[in-house]
Amino acid sequence: AQSVTQPDIHITVSEGASLELRCNYSYGATPYLFWYVQSPGQGLQLLLKYFSGDTLVQGIKGFEAEFKRSQSSFNLRKPSVHWSDAAEYFCAVSGNYQLIWGAGTKLIIKP
Amino acid sequence: DTGVSQDPRHKITKRGQNVTFRCDPISEHNRLYWYRQTLGQGPEFLTYFQNEAQLEKSRLLSDRFSAERPKGSFSTLEIQRTEQGDSAMYLCASSTGAGISYNEQFFGPGTRLTVL
Numbered sequence: 001a002q003s004v005t006q007p008d009i010h011i012t013v014s015e016g017a018s019l020e021l022r023c024n025y026s027y028g029a030t031p032y033l034f035w036y037v038q039s040p041g042q043g044l045q046l047l048l049k050y051f052s053g054d055t056l057v058q059g060i061k062g063f064e065a066e067f068k069r070s071q072s073s074f075n076l077r078k079p080s081v082h083w084s085d086a087a088e089y090f091c092a093v094s095g096n097y098q099l100i101w102g103a104g105t106k107l108i109i110k111p
Numbered sequence: 112d113t114g115v116s117q118d119p120r121h122k123i124t125k126r127g128q129n130v131t132f133r134c135d136p137i138s139e140h141n142r143l144y145w146y147r148q149t150l151g152q153g154p155e156f157l158t159y160f161q162n163e164a165q166l167e168k169s170r171l172l173s174d175r176f177s178a179e180r181p182k183g184s185f186s187t188l189e190i191q192r193t194e195q196g197d198s199a200m201y202l203c204a205s206s207t208g209a210g211i212s213y214n215e216q217f218f219g220p221g222t223r224l225t226v227l
Contacts, residue, residue: 004153032213043115044154044202044218090153094213097167098144101153 002027002095006102013081014110021076021105023091032094033074035065038104039087047089050074061085083109113137115219117203123225124193131189132222136205143186144216145178146202154202160186161208193226200224 005024013019025031035047048059055067065076074091086109092099116135124130136143141162146154157176158168162183171177175193180186190197200223204216 009151036218041220043220044204046215046217049215092153097142097159097208097213098156098170099146099154099216100156103151103153 002093002100004091004093004100004102006089006091006105008105009103010106010108012108012110015083016080019076019078019081019085019107021089021091021107023074023076023102024072025074025091025093026072027093027095033065033067034092034094034099035059035063035074035076036090036092037061037087038090044090047076081107081109083111085109115203115205115217117201117219117222119222120220121223121225123227125227126193126195128193129189129191130193130224131187132201132203132224133185133187134203134205134219135185136203137217138184140205140207140217141183142206142208142214142216143180144204144206145186145188146204147172148200148202148221150199157188190224193224195226198224198226 003026033050036044038044047063050057050067088104088106090104091102118133144159145157148154158178160180175191178188200221202221203219206214206216208214
């Protein structure tokens with residue numbers, strides 16, 4: 001069955017520090033992978049996506065993610081976080097028309 | 112604003128009442144999706160339309176849930192005889208697409224339902 005696991009419910013990072021959010025997926029074929037961010041009162045916003053090709057993908061707001069097929073992972077990274085990055089981050093895999101989502105990781109920024 | 116809009120943003124109702132939510136997709140998008148998101152969880156797929164055709168509805172949570180998209184533009188999601196367990200955020204998204212292709216889904220702000 002298709003599934004997405006985000007093992008970290010919460011992550012706390014100091015402002016200016018680097019960030020890595022983990023995502024593991026289970027999918028039979030080559031996956032389409034996504035990272036979305038959700039801020040309070042805001043809709044889900046796409047940060048980046050992987051369909052094929054270069055396994056390191058760049059997104060908006062300085063985020064990047066690396067697809068590692070051997071590890072079934074698609075981890076999200078940012079070299080230096082800003083207080084405005086505090087939000088909930090969701091990893092998702094596409095099962096044709098629908099998205100299958102992880103439970104999310106809440107990012108807390110320490111000043 | 113040409114994004115996905117949802118109405119209302121918040122709905123408080125009493126158990127047993129019926130509620131209806133509306134979603135207006137991005138105008139050129141032919142696909143429309145409904146998801147439910149409970150606290151601490153990622154969104155859960157409910158149903159989707161391609162134009163006015165409802166191509167997948169087996170994930171609707173019970174027969175109390177129904178959705179329509181009568182003219183292939185806006186869509187409504189109705190919950191009959193609401194229960195406290197229906198309290199959640201209901202998200203709508205839209206995209207272009209045909210066949211089994213996948214295109215980026217754009218999400219609305221959601222409707223938060225509270226059943227008392």
